[in-house]
Amino acid sequence: MAFKMKGSPMHRNFGVGSPAKQKKTGTTVYEGRDNEKGQSQNDVINMREKKVKDYNDAVKPYVKNGVLDLTEEQFKKYEINFNKKRDANTFSRDSIDTKNAEINLDIKNKNKKADDSGLFSQGSPNKQKIKNKGHMEGPIPEQNIGVQPGENDNTWIYGRGYEGDDSAIELKKMKETEGRLNNNKNIKSGSGTSYVKDSRIGDYEDRASTIEQNALESSDKYLGRGSSTRGAKKRKKLKNTVKTLDRESQIMRDRKD
Secondary structure, three states: OOOOOOOOOOOOOEOOOOOOEEEEOOEEEEOOOOEOOOOOHHHHHHHHHHHHHHHHHHHHHHEEOOEEOOOHHHHHHHHHHHHHHHHHHHHHHHHHHHHHHHHHHHHHOOOOOOOHHHOOOOOOHHHHHOOOOHHHOOOOOOOOOOOOOOOOOOOOEOOOEOOOOOHHHHHHHHHHHHHHHHOOOOOOOOHHHHHHHHHHHHHHHHHHHHHHHOOOOOOHHHHOOOOHHHHHHHHHHHHHHHHHHHHHHHHHHHOOO
């Protein structure tokens, strides 16, 4: 069973520092904006990427012709561990991007919202096709939608957790984070609400791009386990899931209340 690796969060708060910066595979890191543990943004990204790389290197002996030669049980364990390391990498990058965009806006004394490209990676390109209809929708659900058709059962969802987790507990944790940041007088008012909203949008975008960069890059024959017809049907289901995830993120992005 093949698994295509996807480079891509632990949310951390980073302090204000000098604008000297360097590019690091899509994330702009700044010097002097260390987290509460004294780690620089560059150190955090290097640490996350090293953990993913080390894990990939550990399974290389089991790769034959680009496919992991493992039993189904072994592959599930591998996939869970890899997803955790990949997600930690993604969340760290998203947190750095979000905090840097917020700091830079303060520095420039701008009141307008940061552009999406300053908050998260581009994610799914399909979102660019969605028209702004957030103002026409009903109330935004308290939690992101659960695992959709075609998504891995072990998908971690921000504010909901893994399948089988108590979603009420995960929702409580998310609200506690929002409240704690909103009540922090050392940061901008409403930072907690913005943080949670951005994190939920980033969750939808990452889930959509995971499908696009993993499953949808495969052939119909591979998706259908040897049957192109079956694979084509599965591809259609996966594309619909991507559209659903993109629509949900766009609704949240467009809503002003």
